[in-house]
Amino acid sequence: MFIGIHAKTLLGNHSxxxxxxxxxNKTGKxxxxxxxxxxxxxxxxxPFTVESLKSVLQNGANPDQSKYTHQDIxxxxxxxxxxxxxxxxxxxxxxxxxxxxxxDTQWDMYLANTYSLEQLKQLDFSQESMPIEWFNDWLKxxxxx
Numbered sequence: 001m002f003i004g005i006h007a008k009t010l011l012g013n014h015s016x017x018x019x020x021x022x023x024x025n026k027t028g029k030x031x032x033x034x035x036x037x038x039x040x041x042x043x044x045x046x047p048f049t050v051e052s053l054k055s056v057l058q059n060g061a062n063p064d065q066s067k068y069t070h071q072d073i074x075x076x077x078x079x080x081x082x083x084x085x086x087x088x089x090x091x092x093x094x095x096x097x098x099x100x101x102x103x104d105t106q107w108d109m110y111l112a113n114t115y116s117l118e119q120l121k122q123l124d125f126s127q128e129s130m131p132i133e134w135f136n137d138w139l140k141x142x143x144x145x
Contacts, residue, residue, distance in 0.1 A: 036120040044068055044076035048083045050096045054142055057103070061135035071125045074107030095145040099138050106134060 046052035059066035060073045068076075077100040084097045110130050115123060 034117045034121075036117065036123075038071065038125045041069060041071045041075055041126060044072050046076070048080045050092055050142065050145075053077070053080060053096050053100060054139065057099075057135050057139050057142070060103075060130070061132055061139065063129055063132070069126045070107065070129050074104050077101070077103040077107075092145040096142060099141055103138060106130060 044056060046055065056068060056073045056076055059068045060070055063070065081097055081101040081104065084093060084100070089097065107130060111120060111123075111125070111128065
C-alpha cells in the first residue's frame with residue numbers, strides 16, 4: 001500500500017501543493033513511485049461560507065468567464081474543509097464541507113489518473129480543468145442541503 005503525503009502551503013496570496021508517495025514498510029509490496037509539486041496558484045480570498053463555496057463552484061462551472069482556475073478552486077476548497085473540519089456546524093455546512101473536500105480530492109485524483117508522473121513534474125496546473133459536469137453536480141448537491 002502506498003502512503004500518500006499531500007501538503008498544501010499558503011504563501012501570502014498564493015498557495016502551493018506537494019504530493020509525495022512512499023512505499024509502506026511491508027517487504028515485497030509496492031515500490032517508491034515519486035513525487036510532484038504543483039506550481040503556485042492564486043489564493044481565492046473569500047470567507048469560508050456556503051455562499052462562497054457556491055460562488056467558487058459557479059466559477060468552476062464557467063471557466064471561460066471565471067477569474068479562478070480549477071487549481072485555485074481546489075486549493076480554496078481544501079482550506080475551506082480544513083477550516084470547518086473541527087467546528088460544530090449545521091446540516092447545510094456539513095454538506096458544504098463534504099463537497100469542499102470532494103472538490104479537492106477529485107482534483108488530486110484527476111491529475112494522478114490523467115497524467116504520468118513525468119508529465120505531472122512538468123505540468124502547468126493552472127491550465128488544467130476538471131470536467132464541467134462535476135462542478136454542476138457539486139452545485140446540485142449544495143442545493144439539496
